[in-house]
Amino acid sequence: MSENLSERLIELEIRYxxxxxxxxxxxxxxxxxxxxxxxxxxxxxALTNRFLELEEQTAPEVAVTKPPHW
Incomplete structure (x- = not known):
């Protein structure tokens, strides 16, 4: 029986x-x-920031004008 326990202990140590x-x-x-x-x-x-910078640079400027009904 002691050999069986020893073998089990060795097996557990190997697994560990x-x-x-x-x-x-x-x-x-x-x-x-x-x-x-x-x-x-x-x-x-960094790429997102660069893309946003380029997008701002290439976006056309929209003139602020009064609507025709003013």
Whole structure:
């Protein structure tokens, strides 16, 4: 019976080590993805601002006039 418990304990330790490694790998992957998303978000904001600036520059100026019924 003691051998069976020993084998079970070893199996649990192996599973624990594998799960710990998987969690570390996933954590690193999430950190990399977060950096990528953050960089893309900054670029999107810069492009949006640039687009709005260009849109303002190319928009025709509408003259302010009184409606014909005034």
């Amino acid at each position: 080590a594998e799960q710990e490694k998987t969690i570390e790998d996933l954590s690193g992957e999430i950190a990399e993805q977060w950096k990528l998303i953050s960089g893309m978000s900054k670029k999107l904001n």
